[in-house]
Amino acid sequence: MDHLAHVSNQPNSQPQSQISHLALDIGGSLIKLVYFCRYDDNCRDDDELRSQNESLGSESDNSRPVLGGKLHFAKFETSKINDCLEFIHSMKLHLGGFHDCTAPSSDKIFIKATGGGAYKFADLFKEKLGVSLDKEDEMECLVTGANFLLKAVHQEAFTYLDGQKEFAQIDPNDLYPYLLVNIGSGVSMIKVDGDGKFERVSGTSLGGGTFWGLGRLLTKCKNFDELLELSHQGNNRVIDMLVGDIYGGTDYAKIGLSATTIASSFGKAISDNKGLVDYKPEDISRSLLRMISNNIGQISYLNALRFGLKRIFFAGFFIRGHAYTMDTISVAVNFWSKGEAEAMFLRHEGFLGALGAFMSYEKQCLDGLTVNKIPQRFPISVSSAGNKIYCSMNGKSNDNESIECTVYRT
Ligand SMILES: Nc1ncnc2c1ncn2[C@@H]1O[C@H](COP(=O)(O)OP(=O)(O)OP(=O)(O)O)[C@@H](O)[C@H]1O
Ligand SMILES: CC(C)(CO)[C@@H](O)C(=O)NCCC(=O)O
Numbered sequence: 500m501d502h503l504a505h506v507s508n509q510p511n512s513q514p515q516s517q518i519s520h521l522a523l524d525i526g527g528s529l530i531k532l533v534y535f536c537r538y539d540d541n542c543r544d545d546d547e548l549r550s551q552n553e554s555l556g557s558e559s560d561n562s563r564p565v566l567g568g569k570l571h572f573a574k575f576e577t578s579k580i581n582d583c584l585e586f587i588h589s590m591k592l593h594l595g596g597f598h599d600c601t602a603p604s605s606d607k608i609f610i611k612a613t614g615g616g617a618y619k620f621a622d623l624f625k626e627k628l629g630v631s632l633d634k635e636d637e638m639e640c641l642v643t644g645a646n647f648l649l650k651a652v653h654q655e656a657f658t659y660l661d662g663q664k665e666f667a668q669i670d671p672n673d674l675y676p677y678l679l680v681n682i683g684s685g686v687s688m689i690k691v692d693g694d695g696k697f698e699r700v701s702g703t704s705l706g707g708g709t710f711w712g713l714g715r716l717l718t719k720c721k722n723f724d725e726l727l728e729l730s731h732q733g734n735n736r737v738i739d740m741l742v743g744d745i746y747g748g749t750d751y752a753k754i755g756l757s758a759t760t761i762a763s764s765f766g767k768a769i770s771d772n773k774g775l776v777d778y779k780p781e782d783i784s785r786s787l788l789r790m791i792s793n794n795i796g797q798i799s800y801l802n803a804l805r806f807g808l809k810r811i812f813f814a815g816f817f818i819r820g821h822a823y824t825m826d827t828i829s830v831a832v833n834f835w836s837k838g839e840a841e842a843m844f845l846r847h848e849g850f851l852g853a854l855g856a857f858m859s860y861e862k863q864c865l866d867g868l869t870v871n872k873i874p875q876r877f878p879i880s881v882s883s884a885g886n887k888i889y890c891s892m893n894g895k896s897n898d899n900e901s902i903e904c905t906v907y908r909t
Pocket of ligand 2: 526527615637681684685686689701702703832
């Protein structure tokens with residue numbers, strides 16, 4: 500990896516017109532990247548961009564040069580941080596930071612970063628890429644990212660129950676308070692009362708890392724998606740002890756428990772005279788997924804109840820847009836709250852922290868970039884070194900999870 504160091508201090512090697520800003524969220528399991536890149540001039544012609552621009556709303560101004568770009572999202576396993584460094588280096592993303600305006604003569608580049616890895620890997624970034632990580636608080640970034648997505652991105656939040664996905668209409672003026680549950684390696688529960696107004700009210704160590712860690716040990720799956728995929732075909736009743744198993748097939752109606760309710764996750768494994776090899780990996784995966792999801796759903800509901808919150812937004816890469824995970828969480832919230840509270844999910848579930856770090860560039864002066872909220876169709880405005888960029892987050896993210904942006908040069 501030493502070969503990365505030789506370009507580390509060449510901020511001017513990036514063409515002036517190539518606007519590209521990078522922010523990182525380095526978590527216990529995954530590194531998340533958000534960066535803005537304008538299209539290559541050859542990618543799209545001006546007419547195409549102008550017609551796209553016209554479709555965006557009344558604020559469009561055809562007299563200004565229009566550039567197109569994308570807000571890109573990428574992720575890497577934290578254990579493979581070298582792949583991430585290679586990627587940043589090959590894309591020259593490390594040059595998309597800011598210079599310390601209090602020391603104008605310095606060519607030191609700072610990249611916005613959040614998550615525990617912003618501390619743990621600061622020296623590695625310095626050594627391999629020659630950049631310093633400007634650390635932003637993880638909880639603050641999660642909240643900034645969530646508020647931005649919920650207010651600015653069309654069809655960002657949705658409910659999921661009984662296999663039905665329904666986009667939620669979020670009124671930006673009636674968003675607070677809500678509970679944000681970020682399911683990463685561990686789980687943070689944050690009561691959000693406004694922009695920058697929040698409190699981390701609870702958390703649990705039984706999170707995504709637990710599911711993936713135990714699942715790996717018990718099933719020999721090689722990657723997270725394989726484990727998740729496996730759960731599709733599994734039957735948790737083979738391993739979980741149900742109320743009916745204890746009550747001879749009947750409900751315990753007096754306390755509201757049906758025969759099919761899980762009485763004890765993995766409980767059958769104690770009574771059966773079986774070893775690990777006697778259980779199918781898919782059944783293990785299914786039980787594990789239900790155990791973790793149910794538990795998070797229940798703790799979330801209890802915290803929502805504690806503060807009288809009706810809306811709970813679930814985020815973090817544990818969810819992975821996975822139907823069974825979302826269904827289990829929704830059922831748990833619905834069951835415990837007797838229908839009073841609602842579980843919602845976010846399309847950019849895993850990128851809240853990285854988006855929050857990206858938006859924190861607005862705190863920097865001069866050649867940093869500013870991110871303002873602009874109403875309706877132009878929710879994000881980024882200005883950098885004289886260029887003003889209006890990103891229209893129209894909600895149509897592609898397979899790479901990037902978001903199209905229209906850019907005006909001023
Ligand atoms: N490709 C993957 N590799 C590993 N874990 C994955 C993958 N995809 C999804 N996950 C799940 O997502 C979790 C990590 O989610 P996320 O990136 O939101 O958290 P994190 O920032 O790494 O953790 P923390 O915030 O606790 O430091 C993993 O623990 C795992 O359950
Ligand atoms: C430690 C963090 C905040 C790191 O992202 C996360 O993994 C977490 O919230 N874990 C749960 C810790 C607890 O509250 O028990």
